[in-house]
Amino acid sequence: MQPYLISQPGIRISLAELIEMRHRVREVQLFSSPSRRSPLIGLHHSKLRGRGVDFDQVRVYQAGDDVRTIDWRVTARTQEPHTKLFHEERERPIFLMVEQSRRLFFGSGLMFKSVLAAQAAALIGWAALGHNDRVGGLVFGDNEHYEIKPRRSKQSLLQLLNRLVRVNQSLHTEAVADRDTFGVALRRAREVLRPGSLVFILCDERALSDSAEQQLTLLSRHCDLLLLPLSDPLDHALPAAGLLRFAEKGAQLELDTLNPDLRQTYRAQGEARQARWELLAKKLRVLMIPLSTQREMVEQLRDYLNAQQPVKPK
Template sequence: MDTSEIIKKVRKIEIKARGLSQNIFAGQYHSAFKGRGMAFSEVREYQYGDDVRDIDWNVTARFHRPYVKVFEEERELTVMLLVDVSGSLDFGTVRQTKREMVTEIAATLAFSAIQNNDKIGVIFFSDRIEKYIPPKKGRRHILYIIRELLDFKPASVRTDVGMAVSYLTRMMKRRTTAFLLSDFYTRDDFTKAMQIANSKHDMVAIQVYDPRAKMLPDIGLMKVLDAETGHEMIIDTGSAKLRQAHTRYWVEREDRLHTLFAKSKVDWTSVATNENFTKALMLLFKKRA
């Protein structure tokens, strides 16, 4: 992709993502993702019913009557996007590839974050950490992130979700809101890594999938390629037994994912590449509000 084409795509994604974050997600994002805790705001005179643990003894001694510290929620967050850049994300049979949808979702979340005055960073991962972009604020920083999402070339095509989640736990010292964006085609069981990460941070998972992963069309012989192993084979989609086995595999895989996120106490949503991701994000935000 040449520079002018990247700039056009960045601009197009910016317009869409900024519009969504301003017009649709503004209030929902704010209420769904809470600040790190309580920050000191001011002192005032003690009133009946105030917690005696909040008394500011220095001010009380100075004025010879009790004063209490007043706290308010500390709104500013650090948001991290954990973005799967493995080979399976390049697959797409309908309107767009999984990677293109992940880019749009990531951009929308990024614009929602800076509108809320949050810092945003990114971890690109395959079966290794491909790139780490430290959290910062501002439009220029987000445009740089979108450019990287569009044009990033990973060193590996395989996936290891648990490794990426463990890296987040080690890297981020303060509590962070982290969005994990992936199709979750991974052979590792990342339950433990997710549980540890979610005890320290606020983890949210977003699965992006192609509708053909759920149900094969009846179109006869089809060549399929595993983007992460390079294995290629011909399958006969005219076989009802094969199509049923394919759907059964999908349902079992989704059940395992559902169980994993439930055990980890992680909120998650799933969206197909032929669907509008706005609805999925809105439902996710409302569930958390």
């Protein structure tokens, strides 16, 4: 059996699982449609960078619609407020940057972080394709990266998902990683991405080095970003499990997880990583949706989007 066909739910991802994710797109409104506004509408509509808009249709006015788009002629005829809908020229590429490295090959929750990243990337990819956008991406691991040029085709997305599965299936704990795989991948993305692209970045929460932060800042000047840092509960707090011994390539480490100073220091490091991501998102004025292995991926996205929905007046 070829390694990329191995199925270990929660530990390894399969192509069938990523293809099946297309049926869950309807559970999460990532992009707007004529009848439904996405809370992430600003990602796809606010910074069109010179592109035009075309009239699409008229519908009944809804709370939150721009009053400047009210169609007064139809409103007068029907005696009910109506608003004009427009659609943008579909020329904005959607680019998925997905990490599949050794540091993601871990999880104490429902799944490994590498599986969580792959599932989220597949869901976003299918949603973008259903929105008639061009989809491509970059899958990066410990010492390699693979690029798929954005295209408006199912075959192109399947090519990206297949590459994602192959890299995921090759993950193992003995891999030797470059020091800054995330920064290298971001530099490559800056070389190949067209200005105005919408970039979804799925990476380990621990990947944010000084170099990576600099590359994200440069990338944000020409593209719109959505940051999705991935974490596991054990990234933020040690279990009270007594003395733990770790060994790797001849080196050994002992940790007394009942030591209160050690536990506090470990927790503080996790909180500092989270705060750094939040500060960066605020500085770059981009959206961030942290994802955890502790909860189901679609449920986390749905909760975030529901929290962004405008409150309807009573």
